[in-house]
Amino acid sequence: AQSVAQPEDQVNVAEGNPLTVKCTYSVSGNPYLFWYVQYPNRGLQFLLKYITGDNLVKGSYGFEAEFNKSQTSFHLKKPSALVSDSALYFCAVRGNFNKFYFGSGTKLNVKP
Amino acid sequence: NAGVMQNPRHLVRRRGQEARLRCSPMKGHSHVYWYRQLPEEGLKFMVYLQKENIIDESGMPKERFSAEFPKEGPSILRIQQVVRGDSAAYFCASSLEDRGIQETQYFGPGTRLLVL
Numbered sequence: 001a002q003s004v005a006q007p008e009d010q011v012n013v014a015e016g017n018p019l020t021v022k023c024t025y026s027v028s029g030n031p032y033l034f035w036y037v038q039y040p041n042r043g044l045q046f047l048l049k050y051i052t053g054d055n056l057v058k059g060s061y062g063f064e065a066e067f068n069k070s071q072t073s074f075h076l077k078k079p080s081a082l083v084s085d086s087a088l089y090f091c092a093v094r095g096n097f098n099k100f101y102f103g104s105g106t107k108l109n110v111k112p
Numbered sequence: 113n114a115g116v117m118q119n120p121r122h123l124v125r126r127r128g129q130e131a132r133l134r135c136s137p138m139k140g141h142s143h144v145y146w147y148r149q150l151p152e153e154g155l156k157f158m159v160y161l162q163k164e165n166i167i168d169e170s171g172m173p174k175e176r177f178s179a180e181f182p183k184e185g186p187s188i189l190r191i192q193q194v195v196r197g198d199s200a201a202y203f204c205a206s207s208l209e210d211r212g213i214q215e216t217q218y219f220g221p222g223t224r225l226l227v228l
Contacts, residue, residue, distance in 0.1 A: 034216065043116075043203055043219040044155075051215070090154065092217075098207075099168055100145065100217060104154040
């Protein structure tokens with residue numbers, strides 16, 4: 001079965017501290033992995049993707065994600081969180097026949 | 113290059129009416145996906161279309177819901193005889209095909225449907 005899991009409904013972090021939002025996936029073949037961010041009453045914005053190559057992928061707004069094949073994970077990270085990073089984050093994987101599977105979302109709260 | 117456009121942004125319907133949601137993909141994108149999002153929940157896949165073809169409609173209810181992506185014009189998600197449970201945000205995403213593979217999806221701002 002193809003799926004994405006985001007085990008944390010919510011992540012709380014203080015401004016200036018590093019943040020991690022977790023994602024694990026299940027897909028046959030080589031995974032295409034994505035992270036999106038959603039601000040209130042807005043659509044999803046693309047942050048970054050892993051297709052192939054370097055396991056550490058850098059994206060928008062200082063975010064990066066690390067692909068770990070053995071752990072089937074693709075955790076989103078940022079070295080120093082900003083209050084403006086507070087939003088809903090979705091991990092996604094492209095499965096067979098170009099169908100995309102999204103995680104349930106993780107709400108990130110960055111406190112001043 | 114304009115992004116994915118959806119209209120209307122907000123739609124209010126009474127029970128039993130029809131809702132028609134439109135999505136114009138990014139320029140050059142020939143593939144469209146529709147998702148539904150309930151408050152405080154994730155995205156639920158509904159349907160995946162290519163120009164003039166439905167590729168995968170496994171996430172769409174069998175009754176009252178239909179989708180199309182004509183050769184000319186926007187993709188349309190149509191909900192007939194709406195019920196209160198249809199109230200949700202509906203998002204459209206488009207992608208570019210590269211050698212048979214859909215890579216990044218780009219999302220529109222969504223249509224928020226409220227059924228009274």
